[in-house]
Amino acid sequence: xxxxxxxxxxPQQGFPLIxxxxxxxxLANGVVRYVGEPIAAILAKGLTQAADATDxxxxxxxxxxxxxxxxxxxxxxxxxxxxxxxxxxxxxxxxEANPEDMKGHDRIIRCRLINNRMAGVPxxxxxxxxxxxxxSGLNIWCTTQSPHGVQAAVASALNIDSQLVRVRAPAVxxxxxxxxxxxxxxxxxxxxxxxxxxxxxxxxxxxxNLVNMAHGRDQIQDYExxxxxxxxFLWLRAQVTANAGAYPVLGAFLPALTMSMASGPYRIPxxxxxxxxxxxxxxxxxxxxxxxxxxxxxxxxxxxDLAAVELExxxxxxxRRNFLQxxxxxxxxxxxxxxxxxxxxxxxxxx
Numbered sequence: 001x002x003x004x005x006x007x008x009x010x011p012q013q014g015f016p017l018i019x020x021x022x023x024x025x026x027l028a029n030g031v032v033r034y035v036g037e038p039i040a041a042i043l044a045k046g047l048t049q050a051a052d053a054t055d056x057x058x059x060x061x062x063x064x065x066x067x068x069x070x071x072x073x074x075x076x077x078x079x080x081x082x083x084x085x086x087x088x089x090x091x092x093x094x095x096e097a098n099p100e101d102m103k104g105h106d107r108i109i110r111c112r113l114i115n116n117r118m119a120g121v122p123x124x125x126x127x128x129x130x131x132x133x134x135x136s137g138l139n140i141w142c143t144t145q146s147p148h149g150v151q152a153a154v155a156s157a158l159n160i161d162s163q164l165v166r167v168r169a170p171a172v173x174x175x176x177x178x179x180x181x182x183x184x185x186x187x188x189x190x191x192x193x194x195x196x197x198x199x200x201x202x203x204x205x206x207x208x209n210l211v212n213m214a215h216g217r218d219q220i221q222d223y224e225x226x227x228x229x230x231x232x233f234l235w236l237r238a239q240v241t242a243n244a245g246a247y248p249v250l251g252a253f254l255p256a257l258t259m260s261m262a263s264g265p266y267r268i269p270x271x272x273x274x275x276x277x278x279x280x281x282x283x284x285x286x287x288x289x290x291x292x293x294x295x296x297x298x299x300x301x302x303x304x305d306l307a308a309v310e311l312e313x314x315x316x317x318x319x320r321r322n323f324l325q326x327x328x329x330x331x332x333x334x335x336x337x338x339x340x341x342x343x344x345x346x347x348x349x350x351x
Contacts, residue, residue, distance in 0.1 A: 001057065002041040002192070004029040009157045009187055014249035014284070021085035022279065024247040026157075026184035026191075032061070033081055033246035034281050036211030041188050043200065066281045070243040071220055073278040081246065081279045090244050090252040090277045093259050095335045097272035102235040105226035109307040115295045117218035117243065120288055124173025125209035128186050129201045130193035137164030138194055142186055143172040145179045153182040154190045165190075177287030181214045181249055214251065216288025218243040219258070221299045227307050231318040233268045238299070240275035244285055251285030252277040257292030260337045264300045265344040266322045271334035320345055 004027040011023035028039040040057055044050035065079040072078055073088040081088055128142035137160070144150050147167040155162035172179060185202055193200040204212070224237040240259075244252035255275035262273050308315040323344045324331055331339045 026187045070241045070278045088279045090248045092276040093256045094274040097270045101270045106229045109225040113221040115219040120178030122174035125204040127203045130190045131199040140167045145175040157187045214286035223303045231313045233322045235270035237272040242277040244277040254292030258296040261293045261296035
């Protein structure tokens with residue numbers, strides 16, 4: 001049985017832009033920050049032995065204050081998950097518009113949207129086999145979308161040259177972004193195989209997968225759309241709070257992609273967008289099926305539908321009046337995205 005004090009792997013950084021204060025130990029080191037976080041590794045000759053041994057593990061917990069609401073995580077008196085950081089704010093993104101440009105509207109359409117957290121639920125949960133190669137290296141087979149990322153992380157954890165680590169990613173039964181994360185179990189299995197000079201295998205259960213594989217989405221979105229009575233879009237203001245979970249990884253960066261897609265396929269000349277990602281006592285979030293961009297589309301299309309209702313304009317018609325036209329491309333959006341081409345009205349007609 002191995003705990004964090006038994007495995008000499010330094011805490012790992014989840015994403016390059018994130019402060020090292022949020023770094024994660026492969027096994028919980030003194031503090032458990034979310035339900036599903038690994039706290040011990042049991043090595044046995046068979047699955048049945050290992051499963052039986054887990055019943056013998058006793059953990060002495062002391063309850064801490066819990067944060068699951070990303071908005072509450074930003075309150076001045078909120079408990080801080082990582083005291084060295086001093087705040088639960090992970091990353092901030094913003095593109096400011098001149099207030100003088102946000103005028104001329106007849107109405108402002110306002111809404112708050114909750115883009116729900118969701119689990120990836122791939123057909124096949126996570127699994128890894130690590131096998132010493134006899135030349136001071138490792139052969140690894142694992143369920144990953146990023147074998148080079150696993151290679152780099154394992155080499156760093158073992159303090160060996162990356163060329164000594166060979167990672168194979170066979171057919172993995174679905175990934176969709178959730179399998180882009182280098183999971184701490186991968187590092188623990190690799191470390192055990194390397195130190196013991198034996199092949200080690202780990203296969204995640206479905207219940208483990210639901211709480212431990214990176215989740216997707218989880219944004220609170222406050223939107224305002226300035227429109228004329230004829231249905232013309234003049235400006236958009238958005239404030240997004242994204243839940244990055246207990247150990248921020250790629251999910252903390254995804255609001256940047258939401259910002260990039262803020263104006264969608266429409267001619268919205270002014271966009272005032274601010275977003276931040278925060279740490280909470282929940283499973284970390286990462287990319288899932290579009291990675292931040294579906295969240296942008298869902299929010300924008302919803303506020304447009306609300307505008308159509310309030311202005312009593314057909315929902316398809318209000319979109320036609322605001323679509324970017326083919327002769328406007330290439331087009332730089334107010335949030336900086338460069339769009340090369342688009343025939344959105346043709347797509348709507350086909351639908």
